[in-house]
Amino acid sequence: MLRTDIVLFHTLTVLAFADGHEGLHVHGPLGPVVAQLGGSVLLPCFIESPLPLEGLQVEWRKKDSDSLVSLFQQGKSRPDLQSQVFKGRVDFFQDELLKGNFSILLKNVLLEDAGGYRCKVNTSQGFTEVMMEVRNIKYLVVTGAERAIFATAGKDVVLNCSVDPRVPASEIEEVTWKKMDREKQSDISVLLYQDKRIYSDFSHESYQDRVHFFSSEIPKGNFSLKLMNVRMEDKGEFVCEVHTRNMSGLTTVFLERIGFSALHVSILALCSVALLLSMGLCLPAFHNLRRNVPNRKCMMMYALLILCPNICVCAAFGLWSSEGIFSEVIICSAVSIGRPIMLMKTAPYLDRLPCKNHLKHVQKVVKSLAVPLYYSILAIATCSVFFDKLLQAQTAYEHMITLMAVVITVSLIGAVILAIFDLRMYSTVCLETFNGALLAIFLHQSRKDYFELCSIRIVNNPCIDHIPITATLPPLIISLMILLFFQKHYFQRKPFRCLHIAVASAFVISYSLLDISFFVLIGFIIRDFATVWIFPVESVIYILAWLAVICLLRSQRLGCCAQRRGLGYLCCVVIVMFLIIAIGALCLHFSTEAMEHKKDHAGYVALVVLLHVLAATSLFKHPKHLPEFLHIMIYMFGSVGLVVLNSLILVVELFLKAGKGVRTVGDLRVIVLPFETVFVLTWLALLICSAWKRLQVRIKKNFEDGKVAAAEEIEVLPVRSS
Numbered sequence: 001m002l003r004t005d006i007v008l009f010h011t012l013t014v015l016a017f018a019d020g021h022e023g024l025h026v027h028g029p030l031g032p033v034v035a036q037l038g039g040s041v042l043l044p045c046f047i048e049s050p051l052p053l054e055g056l057q058v059e060w061r062k063k064d065s066d067s068l069v070s071l072f073q074q075g076k077s078r079p080d081l082q083s084q085v086f087k088g089r090v091d092f093f094q095d096e097l098l099k100g101n102f103s104i105l106l107k108n109v110l111l112e113d114a115g116g117y118r119c120k121v122n123t124s125q126g127f128t129e130v131m132m133e134v135r136n137i138k139y140l141v142v143t144g145a146e147r148a149i150f151a152t153a154g155k156d157v158v159l160n161c162s163v164d165p166r167v168p169a170s171e172i173e174e175v176t177w178k179k180m181d182r183e184k185q186s187d188i189s190v191l192l193y194q195d196k197r198i199y200s201d202f203s204h205e206s207y208q209d210r211v212h213f214f215s216s217e218i219p220k221g222n223f224s225l226k227l228m229n230v231r232m233e234d235k236g237e238f239v240c241e242v243h244t245r246n247m248s249g250l251t252t253v254f255l256e257r258i259g260f261s262a263l264h265v266s267i268l269a270l271c272s273v274a275l276l277l278s279m280g281l282c283l284p285a286f287h288n289l290r291r292n293v294p295n296r297k298c299m300m301m302y303a304l305l306i307l308c309p310n311i312c313v314c315a316a317f318g319l320w321s322s323e324g325i326f327s328e329v330i331i332c333s334a335v336s337i338g339r340p341i342m343l344m345k346t347a348p349y350l351d352r353l354p355c356k357n358h359l360k361h362v363q364k365v366v367k368s369l370a371v372p373l374y375y376s377i378l379a380i381a382t383c384s385v386f387f388d389k390l391l392q393a394q395t396a397y398e399h400m401i402t403l404m405a406v407v408i409t410v411s412l413i414g415a416v417i418l419a420i421f422d423l424r425m426y427s428t429v430c431l432e433t434f435n436g437a438l439l440a441i442f443l444h445q446s447r448k449d450y451f452e453l454c455s456i457r458i459v460n461n462p463c464i465d466h467i468p469i470t471a472t473l474p475p476l477i478i479s480l481m482i483l484l485f486f487q488k489h490y491f492q493r494k495p496f497r498c499l500h501i502a503v504a505s506a507f508v509i510s511y512s513l514l515d516i517s518f519f520v521l522i523g524f525i526i527r528d529f530a531t532v533w534i535f536p537v538e539s540v541i542y543i544l545a546w547l548a549v550i551c552l553l554r555s556q557r558l559g560c561c562a563q564r565r566g567l568g569y570l571c572c573v574v575i576v577m578f579l580i581i582a583i584g585a586l587c588l589h590f591s592t593e594a595m596e597h598k599k600d601h602a603g604y605v606a607l608v609v610l611l612h613v614l615a616a617t618s619l620f621k622h623p624k625h626l627p628e629f630l631h632i633m634i635y636m637f638g639s640v641g642l643v644v645l646n647s648l649i650l651v652v653e654l655f656l657k658a659g660k661g662v663r664t665v666g667d668l669r670v671i672v673l674p675f676e677t678v679f680v681l682t683w684l685a686l687l688i689c690s691a692w693k694r695l696q697v698r699i700k701k702n703f704e705d706g707k708v709a710a711a712e713e714i715e716v717l718p719v720r721s722s
């Protein structure tokens with residue numbers, strides 16, 4: 001039987017008086033011995049030097065009743081002579097005798113065991129004895145479960161805790177149920193009963209509304225806890241602590257195993273289906289891709305491969321919401337549901353679809369819209385975490401965040417619309433704008449007390465800390481746009497139409513307006529407009545720079561010198577890459593810094609990286625010729641590898657959590673998103689390679705054009721001079 005009765009403040013104090021005779025000296029306990037009612041207590045009695053066994057007699061007696069506790073005589077133990085009260089409750093260690101150790105272990109301690117004890121040792125060399133007193137101070141019997149408990153996730157379970165029925169319920173002042181955390185050496189409050197009232201508000205948030213006492217049973221001293229909707233996290237030790245005015249006691253109930261609920265089984269089933277489907281289709285798909293025959297049957301197979309496993313994984317992540325945190329669940333589901341779009345774009349067969357009109361249309365849409373759409377799905381999922389908080393804006397600082405939300409919405413919609421018209425540059429600028437605005441919201445989220453600090457404290461104001469990032473990001477994005485302009489219209493000599501001027505002017509004007517609103521809002525919040533002088537200056541610079549660019553591009557005579565074209569183009573491309581990386585690094589740096597103390601910080605960082613890589617990907621035109629084998633490998637990694645990885649990660653995490661009761665990887669995004677990033681990055685690398693090849697051809701052509709132009713100039717010059 002598993003005795004879990006532990007009695008607090010119940011101490012059996014054993015006082016010892018050593019009494020030496022004729023050179024023999026027997027030792028007792030050094031200090032008070034603490035024991036538990038119903039537990040065991042060792043009553044020590046030993047001599048320093050070993051003794052011969054012959055003639056040895058060890059006698060343990062209780063002093064008050066003179067009843068025999070234990071007797072060792074003529075080389076053997078004599079349980080037959082033992083007093084009835086101690087029958088079967090005393091262990092005498094025969095192996096220890098030779099070492100001169102005559103201690104006994106008194107088990108299943110009773111209240112009547114209190115009192116004095118005597119350990120008498122008689123040998124041929126003499127006689128010695130040691131006395132000890134066991135004093136009973138306080139006790140309260142609290143009974144818990146007889147065995148460890150098993151529960152099923154999602155079901156209810158009763159954790160027994162009943163107080164000694166001899167104690168009237170009216171005398172019980174307080175009963176607390178606590179959940180122990182051995183690793184952290186701490187406990188959390190589960191439920192409190194005090195002064196005949198149940199305090200549910202006192203419960204930790206994870207137990208709020210999930211725990212009850214049986215009110216009708218309380219008068220009987222039954223303080224059993226009903227734990228409803230059991231979760232994996234509940235696994236572990238629960239302690240029921242009972243206090244009366246002068247006594248207290250406790251019992252421990254061990255919730256040893258939590259069984260899988262129907263929900264968990266569904267997660268496992270969905271993951272297995274995804275695994276089986278993607279593994280099963282992997283080889284045939286690979287084979288067909290290599291053979292390169294786009295017939296109807298193959299197309300069906302490809303569609304099955306990219307749709308079904310991802311939908312299963314997405315559903316599995318959705319069900320994971322019972323265990324995971326909201327932002328993790330929603331992002332992981334969004335990644336899975338958006339992945340087929342990305343897979344269609346990276347599909348090697350995209351260019352070989354049968355030449356039917358509607359398919360051609362699909363092909364075109366996929367080519368231009370896949371990345372912005374995938375990005376939008378992730379972005380909407382990311383923002384959905386914040387939406388409810390944004391709607392309740394009241395202070396000026398919260399209005400700034402609402403402003404960011406507007407920027408986010410406009411830039412997302414803008415990115416998709418611009419991508420429809422194949423204005424990739426502008427689309428990328430929109431996505432980067434989104435990243436900047438998202439960062440602003442992250443920063444806000446990272447400190448809940450932010451707006452209070454902002455409006456109350458002027459010195460050391462946290463709003464001022466973030467002025468650098470607010471002031472640095474927009475110019476970087478505007479310069480990115482202007483550079484892209486030069487690259488395209490100045491060096492590549494693409495026509496510069498009113499449409500381009502209009503779209504880009506819209507950007508410049510909105511950024512100027514944004515800066516002005518920063519100026520007003522931050523100035524208003526910190527009540528010091530001089531500190532934020534940078535914002536209006538910035539907006540003036542944007543407008544001037546933009547006017548200069550328009551003049552330069554519109555004036556045909558100022559067309560760039562033909563020989564410099566290739567070099568200028570290359571410079572622009574390098575600086576654009578550098579700028580994108582710089583913006584990414586800034587976002588990463590600030591979100592890392594801001595999120596450092598939050599538990600989902602790593603997940604956000606992983607997300608920021610993926611979003612930046614996607615933004616960079618949207619800059620590139622859909623490539624025409626790619627190395628076939630690499631292309632197929634990347635596609636297979638995306639369609640099979642990622643699904644297999646995601647479902648395995650989910651299954652492993654589920655089993656680990658069932659085993660340990662706590663999450664192993666606190667946030668699945670930390671694993672899911674980096675793999676997704678690897679997939680998009682390899683695709684980006686392919687795009688860059690393909691763009692580089694096109695660029696080389698173009699530079700060569702430009703140089704040839706340049707030579708022709710220069711030759712013409714030389715030919716023309718003498719004519720003029722003459």
Ligand SMILES: *[C@@H]1O[C@H](CO)[C@@H](O)[C@H](O)[C@H]1NC(C)=O
Binds near residue numbers: 042046101102103
């Ligand atoms: C005597 O034996 C008991 C039981 O093995 C042991 O717990 C105790 O420590 C021993 N005492 C000494 C002094 O060796």
Ligand SMILES: *[C@@H]1O[C@H](CO)[C@@H](O)[C@H](O)[C@H]1NC(C)=O
Binds near residue numbers: 055057122123127
């Ligand atoms: C010790 O034991 C011997 C015989 O074994 C006995 O004669 C003697 O009386 C005993 N002494 C005490 C004090 O019990």
Ligand SMILES: *[C@@H]1O[C@H](CO)[C@@H](O)[C@H](O)[C@H]1NC(C)=O
Binds near residue numbers: 137138246247
């Ligand atoms: C505790 O207090 C109650 C009444 O107040 C009394 O009857 C009981 O004997 C006390 N118990 C102890 C161990 O002092």
Ligand SMILES: *[C@@H]1O[C@H](CO)[C@@H](O)[C@H](O)[C@H]1NC(C)=O
Binds near residue numbers: 145160
């Ligand atoms: C809880 O108490 C009830 C009633 O005494 C008993 O039937 C049940 O087995 C106990 N449960 C456990 C787990 O000990």
Ligand SMILES: *[C@@H]1O[C@H](CO)[C@@H](O)[C@H](O)[C@H]1NC(C)=O
Binds near residue numbers: 158160214224
């Ligand atoms: C306490 O009461 C509940 C509800 O009636 C019952 O399920 C449980 O077994 C009781 N526990 C004990 C130890 O009697």
